Amino acid sequence: MKAIFIILGFLFTIIGVIGVILPILPTTPFLLIASFCFMKGSDKLNNWFKSTKLYKNNLESFDKNRSMTFKTKAVILGFATIMLLIPFITVPVLPMRIFIIVLIILKYYFFIFKIKTVKPEKKRKTVLVEE
Structure with missing residues (x-):
């Protein structure tokens, strides 16, 4: 395994x-x-x-x-939403569509309220100082 x-x-x-x-x-x-x-x-x-x-x-x-930048959250949410919308549009079964809507709502709730949003860290250049 x-x-x-x-x-x-x-x-x-x-x-x-x-x-x-x-x-x-x-x-x-x-x-x-x-x-x-x-x-x-x-x-x-x-x-x-x-x-x-x-x-x-x-x-x-x-x-x-347990934090992400806004950009990371947006990319994950956008991609996952698109992937969930494909079966939502193509599958005409009402219970499946309801399940997908609930899943999207839960996903957005989790990302907005449970994962803290942080600002991206600036890349710092290390300067060597000779004495």
Whole structure:
């Protein structure tokens, strides 16, 4: 079972990296899943993943203090809403449509009220001073 989590971790990491390059594909949700898979699959790979720049740039603030930037929230919400609207439009079953609407409402509630919004950290340049 651990091998499956490790394979899924790498798969979702690759998809997350593609999301960094392609603006249409969100990075954060896939990296969250990758982090979960590495955590379940291997302590060594979990520590490696958490030391990568990819993790630090996209997930570290969420992992440490359950917060995200507004941009990250907007990208995740936008992508997830589009993905949920596709079956909402294409499936003419009323109970399914009601379920999707409830799911969208819960998702927005969670992201707006349960995850703190923080300002993006400015990248600081380190200046070496010789004495």
